[in-house]
Amino acid sequence: MLFNSLDFAVFLPIVFVLYWFVFKTSLKLQNLLIVLASYVFYGWWDWRFLSLILFSSVLDYVIGIYISQTTLPSKRKALLFTSVFFNIGLLGFFKYYNFFVDSFVSSFSFFGWTIQPNTLNIILPVGISFYTFQTLSYSIDIYRNKLQPTRNFIGFAAFVSFFPQLVAGPIERATHLLPQFYNKRLFNYHKAVDGLRQILWGMFKKVVIADNCARYVNMIFDDYTSYSGSTLFLGVFLFAFQIYGDFSGYSDIAIGTARLFGFELKQNFAFPYFSRDVAEFWRRWHISLSTWFRDYVYIPLGGSQGSKLNQIRNVLIIFVVSGFWHGANWTFIVWGAINALYFLPLLLFERNRVHTDVVAAYRLLPSFKEVFKMGITFLLILLSWVFFRAESLSHALGYLWQMATDNFVSIPQMRPTYLFVLIFIFIIVEWLGRKQQYAIELLWLQYPKVMRWGFYFCIAILIFLYGGQEAAFIYFQF
Secondary structure, three states: OOOOOHHHHHHHHHHHHHHHHHHHOHHHHHHHHHHHHHHHHHHHHHHHHHHHHHHHHHHEEEHHHHHOOOOHHHHHHHHHHHHHHHHHHHHHHHHHHHHHHHHHHHHHHOOOOOOOOOOOOOOOOOOHHHHHHHHHHHHHHHHHOOOOOOOOOOHHHHHHHOHOOOOOOOOOHHHHHHHHHHHOOOOOHHHHHHHHHHHHHHHHHHHHHHHHHHHHHHHHHHHHOOOHHHHHHHHHHHHHHHHHHEEEEEEEEHHHHHHOOOOOOOOOOOOOOHHOOHHHHHHOOOOOHHHHHHHHHHHHHHHOOOOOHHHHHHHHHHHHHHOOOOOHHHHHHHHHHHHHHHHHHHOOOOOOOOOOOOOOOOOOOOOOOHHHHHHHHHHHHHHHHHHHHOOOOOHHHHHHHHHHHHHOOOOOOOOOOHHHHHHHHHHHHHHHHHOOOOOOOOOOOOHHHHHHHHHOOOOOOOOHHHHOOOOHHHHHHH
């Protein structure tokens, strides 16, 4: 079920009313409702894959209990290995089976040998990368003695399948979200209004910014040889706002929806395009995934400790694995490697923690130096986005070559003026709200109610005017 669909517009109020007005006296019934609603939400796409969510829930629930009941290191490791093996195994089969088969065949074809592979017509279950990492964090944290296992299966199943963030995150840790299912939740009007405000802004990002950028991005990338270098640069520029508006918009809707039901999810994007270097960008982009890889892969490998060679190895591993997580395509691996190369000089010269505050924190406008740093960082990210968006490595390299050699300094062949205006307004609002959890969290709150509601009404009108078809979110494919 899509957030930006009529189905969800009907689904959400029904669940809300049942949750707060019918089952408000029973925490167990509220959690059970969340499980059932989440399964309906997910099953709306394809009910057959509900068995995977149920399997992961039962597996890690049982393994968590058994890990806590033994102090024998070998047995604890075996139980953790079982969780990792089955969870990663399912993820690997559905997401990477055909990729490995095709890569194996291509490697032999390079030497002139022909192999007839047995590929499968596998459907990638929506959200499998997200809920797999969420359940894994539960087992790993119990193994590390950072979390006690739950005996409340309904609460745990609700944690795994919680519908606001089920299919595209944020990837929540059991230490943060799971305890919220144990405690009685009381309706808070101010939190609910704040949630609705964040949903509104998320819808604006998705429907107005991302979906309108997508129209031009698809035309340019699908037929890049027909366009000038300046038009190709415009295509990458618009894709940067498409993917940010699409993914951060989903996160905003998810966080706002969770707040309607009394839950707090962690911030997943912190205005990444205002970053002054690539290290800051990765602290602000897809925060839940970046911190997951940091805590469960990067630090266990040694992190930034040890020799320079080990540091380089760890950075390369974490970025390449992160790229591979995004999809079964060499383009994502190269995208990850490029960002590793961006990041390594900052790490090796100990400049990766220079910008940990908000840019121009106590000023309305940034300095020239800050603008320059943000501009360079944004251009570097743009170049890497070509690989993220391209269908293949040859597509990406051809696109970059065409962009660099064919009339780069010229007027683009496409000039969607209305979209430039919308993006400009979007950037201004994001800049004004860059210190908050989301851009319009506190915007206009100090002004009379009529001004606030006028602003919200304008956003709603833009969503209505520029909202096209029900377009799926980009990260559904990951």
